[in-house]
Amino acid sequence: MKKDPVKNDNEANLVEEAQKTLMGAKDWFLEDVALMKAYWHDKMGYTEAWIDANWHLVLDEGHELIDDLDEKEDAALLWLINHANNNPVPLEQCHVAGSLVEPGTYHCMSCGYDNVIETQQALAPCEVCHYGLMSTHHDEETND
Incomplete structure:
Protein backbone atom coordinates (compact mmCIF):
# COMPACT_ATOMS: atom_id res chain seq x y z
CA MET A 1 0.00 0.00 0.00
CA LYS A 2 1.27 3.42 -0.98
CA LYS A 3 1.39 6.34 1.47
CA ASP A 4 -0.30 9.56 0.51
CA PRO A 5 2.34 12.35 0.65
CA VAL A 6 -0.29 15.11 1.04
CA LYS A 7 -1.87 13.36 4.05
CA ASN A 8 1.54 12.89 5.67
CA ASP A 9 2.35 16.58 5.13
CA ASN A 10 -1.00 17.58 6.70
CA GLU A 11 -0.42 15.36 9.72
CA ALA A 12 3.11 16.71 10.14
CA ASN A 13 1.77 20.25 9.93
CA LEU A 14 -0.92 19.51 12.54
CA VAL A 15 1.64 18.05 14.92
CA GLU A 16 3.95 21.00 14.37
CA GLU A 17 1.09 23.49 14.97
CA ALA A 18 0.03 21.63 18.13
CA GLN A 19 3.60 21.75 19.43
CA LYS A 20 3.80 25.49 18.73
CA THR A 21 0.45 26.06 20.48
CA LEU A 22 1.55 24.07 23.54
CA MET A 23 4.87 25.95 23.69
CA GLY A 24 3.02 29.28 23.47
CA ALA A 25 0.57 28.24 26.21
CA LYS A 26 3.46 27.12 28.43
CA ASP A 27 5.29 30.45 27.91
CA TRP A 28 2.10 32.41 28.58
CA PHE A 29 1.44 30.44 31.78
CA LEU A 30 5.02 30.93 33.01
CA GLU A 31 4.79 34.69 32.33
CA ASP A 32 1.54 34.87 34.35
CA VAL A 33 3.15 32.96 37.22
CA ALA A 34 6.14 35.32 37.14
CA LEU A 35 3.81 38.36 37.23
CA MET A 36 1.85 36.92 40.16
CA LYS A 37 5.04 36.15 42.06
CA ALA A 38 6.33 39.70 41.47
CA TYR A 39 2.99 41.19 42.58
CA TRP A 40 2.87 39.21 45.82
CA HIS A 41 6.55 39.85 46.47
CA ASP A 42 5.95 43.62 46.12
CA LYS A 43 2.74 43.46 48.17
CA MET A 44 4.33 41.47 50.99
CA GLY A 45 7.44 43.65 50.84
CA TYR A 46 5.27 46.74 51.33
CA THR A 47 3.41 45.10 54.22
CA GLU A 48 6.66 44.00 55.89
CA ALA A 49 8.16 47.50 55.44
CA TRP A 50 5.08 49.11 57.01
CA ILE A 51 5.22 46.72 59.98
CA ASP A 52 8.97 47.33 60.40
CA ALA A 53 8.38 51.09 60.41
CA ASN A 54 5.34 50.96 62.69
CA TRP A 55 6.07 47.95 64.91
CA HIS A 56 5.64 50.03 68.07
CA LEU A 57 2.08 50.94 67.02
CA VAL A 58 1.30 47.32 66.28
CA LEU A 59 2.60 46.26 69.71
CA ASP A 60 0.99 49.15 71.62
CA GLU A 61 -2.44 48.99 70.02
CA GLY A 62 -2.54 45.36 68.99
CA HIS A 63 -3.61 44.05 72.39
CA GLU A 64 -6.49 46.54 72.61
CA LEU A 65 -7.61 45.71 69.09
CA ILE A 66 -7.53 41.99 69.83
CA ASP A 67 -9.54 42.49 73.04
CA ASP A 68 -12.11 44.64 71.20
CA LEU A 69 -12.37 42.07 68.42
CA ASP A 70 -12.76 39.22 70.95
CA GLU A 71 -15.61 41.09 72.68
CA LYS A 72 -17.37 41.73 69.36
CA GLU A 73 -16.91 38.11 68.27
CA ASP A 74 -18.27 36.86 71.62
CA ALA A 75 -21.32 39.13 71.40
CA ALA A 76 -21.95 38.11 67.79
CA LEU A 77 -21.59 34.42 68.63
CA LEU A 78 -24.01 34.71 71.56
CA TRP A 79 -26.53 36.53 69.39
CA LEU A 80 -26.20 33.93 66.63
CA ILE A 81 -26.59 30.97 68.99
CA ASN A 82 -29.52 32.54 70.84
CA HIS A 83 -31.41 33.48 67.67
CA ALA A 84 -30.45 30.73 65.23
CA ASN A 85 -31.32 27.98 67.72
CA ASN A 86 -34.32 29.81 69.23
CA ASN A 87 -32.92 29.16 72.70
CA PRO A 88 -35.58 29.50 75.40
CA VAL A 89 -32.90 30.91 77.73
CA PRO A 90 -30.28 33.38 76.47
Whole structure:
Protein backbone atom coordinates (compact mmCIF):
# COMPACT_ATOMS: atom_id res chain seq x y z
CA MET A 1 0.00 0.00 0.00
CA LYS A 2 1.27 3.42 -0.98
CA LYS A 3 1.39 6.34 1.47
CA ASP A 4 -0.30 9.56 0.51
CA PRO A 5 2.34 12.35 0.65
CA VAL A 6 -0.29 15.11 1.04
CA LYS A 7 -1.87 13.36 4.05
CA ASN A 8 1.54 12.89 5.67
CA ASP A 9 2.35 16.58 5.13
CA ASN A 10 -1.00 17.58 6.70
CA GLU A 11 -0.42 15.36 9.72
CA ALA A 12 3.11 16.71 10.14
CA ASN A 13 1.77 20.25 9.93
CA LEU A 14 -0.92 19.51 12.54
CA VAL A 15 1.64 18.05 14.92
CA GLU A 16 3.95 21.00 14.37
CA GLU A 17 1.09 23.49 14.97
CA ALA A 18 0.03 21.63 18.13
CA GLN A 19 3.60 21.75 19.43
CA LYS A 20 3.80 25.49 18.73
CA THR A 21 0.45 26.06 20.48
CA LEU A 22 1.55 24.07 23.54
CA MET A 23 4.87 25.95 23.69
CA GLY A 24 3.02 29.28 23.47
CA ALA A 25 0.57 28.24 26.21
CA LYS A 26 3.46 27.12 28.43
CA ASP A 27 5.29 30.45 27.91
CA TRP A 28 2.10 32.41 28.58
CA PHE A 29 1.44 30.44 31.78
CA LEU A 30 5.02 30.93 33.01
CA GLU A 31 4.79 34.69 32.33
CA ASP A 32 1.54 34.87 34.35
CA VAL A 33 3.15 32.96 37.22
CA ALA A 34 6.14 35.32 37.14
CA LEU A 35 3.81 38.36 37.23
CA MET A 36 1.85 36.92 40.16
CA LYS A 37 5.04 36.15 42.06
CA ALA A 38 6.33 39.70 41.47
CA TYR A 39 2.99 41.19 42.58
CA TRP A 40 2.87 39.21 45.82
CA HIS A 41 6.55 39.85 46.47
CA ASP A 42 5.95 43.62 46.12
CA LYS A 43 2.74 43.46 48.17
CA MET A 44 4.33 41.47 50.99
CA GLY A 45 7.44 43.65 50.84
CA TYR A 46 5.27 46.74 51.33
CA THR A 47 3.41 45.10 54.22
CA GLU A 48 6.66 44.00 55.89
CA ALA A 49 8.16 47.50 55.44
CA TRP A 50 5.08 49.11 57.01
CA ILE A 51 5.22 46.72 59.98
CA ASP A 52 8.97 47.33 60.40
CA ALA A 53 8.38 51.09 60.41
CA ASN A 54 5.34 50.96 62.69
CA TRP A 55 6.07 47.95 64.91
CA HIS A 56 5.64 50.03 68.07
CA LEU A 57 2.08 50.94 67.02
CA VAL A 58 1.30 47.32 66.28
CA LEU A 59 2.60 46.26 69.71
CA ASP A 60 0.99 49.15 71.62
CA GLU A 61 -2.44 48.99 70.02
CA GLY A 62 -2.54 45.36 68.99
CA HIS A 63 -3.61 44.05 72.39
CA GLU A 64 -6.49 46.54 72.61
CA LEU A 65 -7.61 45.71 69.09
CA ILE A 66 -7.53 41.99 69.83
CA ASP A 67 -9.54 42.49 73.04
CA ASP A 68 -12.11 44.64 71.20
CA LEU A 69 -12.37 42.07 68.42
CA ASP A 70 -12.76 39.22 70.95
CA GLU A 71 -15.61 41.09 72.68
CA LYS A 72 -17.37 41.73 69.36
CA GLU A 73 -16.91 38.11 68.27
CA ASP A 74 -18.27 36.86 71.62
CA ALA A 75 -21.32 39.13 71.40
CA ALA A 76 -21.95 38.11 67.79
CA LEU A 77 -21.59 34.42 68.63
CA LEU A 78 -24.01 34.71 71.56
CA TRP A 79 -26.53 36.53 69.39
CA LEU A 80 -26.20 33.93 66.63
CA ILE A 81 -26.59 30.97 68.99
CA ASN A 82 -29.52 32.54 70.84
CA HIS A 83 -31.41 33.48 67.67
CA ALA A 84 -30.45 30.73 65.23
CA ASN A 85 -31.32 27.98 67.72
CA ASN A 86 -34.32 29.81 69.23
CA ASN A 87 -32.92 29.16 72.70
CA PRO A 88 -35.58 29.50 75.40
CA VAL A 89 -32.90 30.91 77.73
CA PRO A 90 -30.28 33.38 76.47
CA LEU A 91 -26.81 31.91 76.97
CA GLU A 92 -25.61 35.02 78.80
CA GLN A 93 -28.14 34.14 81.54
CA CYS A 94 -26.90 30.57 81.90
CA HIS A 95 -24.45 29.60 84.64
CA VAL A 96 -22.39 26.44 85.03
CA ALA A 97 -21.71 24.76 88.35
CA GLY A 98 -18.35 25.90 89.68
CA SER A 99 -18.57 29.44 88.28
CA LEU A 100 -18.59 32.41 90.68
CA VAL A 101 -22.13 33.83 90.93
CA GLU A 102 -23.89 36.70 92.67
CA PRO A 103 -26.70 36.17 95.19
CA GLY A 104 -30.03 35.33 93.58
CA THR A 105 -32.28 32.56 92.37
CA TYR A 106 -30.80 30.06 89.95
CA HIS A 107 -33.33 27.96 88.05
CA CYS A 108 -32.18 24.38 87.30
CA MET A 109 -32.26 23.74 83.55
CA SER A 110 -33.02 20.05 84.13
CA CYS A 111 -35.65 19.70 86.86
CA GLY A 112 -36.79 23.33 87.21
CA TYR A 113 -35.97 23.66 90.92
CA ASP A 114 -35.09 27.18 92.09
CA ASN A 115 -31.77 27.10 93.92
CA VAL A 116 -31.41 30.20 96.09
CA ILE A 117 -27.90 31.59 96.59
CA GLU A 118 -27.57 34.09 99.45
CA THR A 119 -23.90 35.14 99.11
CA GLN A 120 -21.42 35.46 96.26
CA GLN A 121 -19.95 31.98 95.83
CA ALA A 122 -19.14 29.20 93.41
CA LEU A 123 -22.37 27.80 92.01
CA ALA A 124 -23.08 24.29 93.30
CA PRO A 125 -24.98 21.68 91.28
CA CYS A 126 -28.76 21.58 91.72
CA GLU A 127 -29.82 20.61 95.24
CA VAL A 128 -32.48 18.25 93.88
CA CYS A 129 -31.11 16.55 90.74
CA HIS A 130 -27.44 17.58 90.92
CA TYR A 131 -27.53 18.98 87.37
CA GLY A 132 -24.82 21.56 86.72
CA LEU A 133 -26.52 24.13 84.47
CA MET A 134 -28.63 26.92 85.99
CA SER A 135 -30.32 30.03 84.67
CA THR A 136 -31.25 33.43 86.03
CA HIS A 137 -33.74 33.84 83.17
CA HIS A 138 -37.31 34.46 84.23
CA ASP A 139 -40.12 33.17 82.03
CA GLU A 140 -42.49 35.96 81.11
CA GLU A 141 -45.76 34.11 81.62
CA THR A 142 -49.03 35.96 81.78
CA ASN A 143 -51.89 34.73 83.93
CA ASP A 144 -55.30 35.18 82.34
